[in-house]
Amino acid sequence: MGLRGYSMPDEIYFLCLLHNIGAISSEKSLSVDEISQWTVMDPQKVKENLEKLISTQYIQKTYRDGSERYHVTINGIRKVLSMYS
């Protein structure tokens, strides 16, 4: 996976996608199914990437109406933006 000719770990590319589709706060958090639709990625692969990114604190998991939702943290936003500047 890569951006602008750079190759990068899958989960970081995935983090960029999640940021770009707008999941940058708890109000804008998305479910696994929604992320899967936006990124055209298999739900199992989505879950694997989310788990990796939660462990590095770039993604936060929240609960809304009994379902799990995910959004990019401030550190995650900075990580993504470092690629675009």
Add this chain to the structure above:
Amino acid sequence: MKRGHTEMKVCMLTWEFPPRIVGGIARHCYGLTRALVKLGHEIHVVTLEFPGASDFEDVEGVKVHRVKIELGHPNFITWTLIFNHFMEKKAAALSYLIDFDIIHVHDWLTTPSGITSKNFLNKPMVCTVHSTEVGRVQHLSSPDSYMIDGLEWWMLYESKSVIICSNFMMKEVVSHFHLPPEKVSIIPNAIDTHEYAFNVDREAVRKRYGVMPHEKLVVFIGRLVPQKGVEYLINAVPLIVRNHGGTKFLIAGDGWSRSHLESMAAATGYGNKIRFLGFISDSERIELLKSADVLVIPSIYEPFGIVALEGMAAGVPVVASNVGGLSEIIEHDRTGMLAYSENSESIAWCVNKVLSDQGYANWIIENAKKRVNEVYSWESVARKVSEVYEKTCER
């Protein structure tokens, strides 16, 4: 009129403004806009939302308007075009209340909204080029890079005046984009030296990062991306530790290369001496600089290098690659040390020299502080930018 300048109403478009801090653009805009307000200008910054930041804020007279990005898209170029649309809407809404004299954009990221605003308002556009895509990636190869390169050309073509931060960038931009040199003004970056004028408990700060009083501290601060050349510092670690066994290395900042660099650090066999801190706040950044023995800037591409000024103001000897703007900021062997680019041995040699001779280090520190105070103040930079605004509106 105030202090010989015509007061102007400026619409400044930037994708980052504190607390949304990615690289140098946020700090540049923060320093410049506050200094422009002090000269009597009315500055409206249109920028992007950030968690915890309000939609509107008055920052020491600077009117900051933060735009919500109401739509997303996985592709990042498309994403930038979408957020530019929301910036255009904000600039247009403001124009009904404020008769702007000039539009000022920073880098390609806000170019589409700048050009639209320029044409909608029929006002001249000024751009500041902080870096170029061809410089950042070193070689245009991907479709995204070609797109960004094209946007940069378009920004320069549509701008009536272009501000560039160093002679190095002047050469790069004029040759790569075939830009008429008469359109360009070289105005350096600056820093607010007042922010560094306080005493810090060095021992306490170092202890916080696990550095003991008898140990030396070498720091890097910046984004962890290839252009910053952090791997050359990591490869220099064994050569430094060989001479100064009690040395710790702190790498502050984040970026997509981080995991690769962490693996590299572990592979040197000195992983226990190298610590990655992630993103640190501005106050932590200044405290860390004031507590370090050496600041290393191993960049392979650096249009300016504002972190060098920060180190010089903080009173830490700076060892930097002899590239780009760094070569212009630092006078080798007087206000810092310049190492050969992409050369770990050269970096290690410079660091070892500074760590071995405290008298030499102190001499460099004094020379560097004097240089920063004389040349790199925001007041001086704002005056030069004011002159560009005036000339742009006169033409």
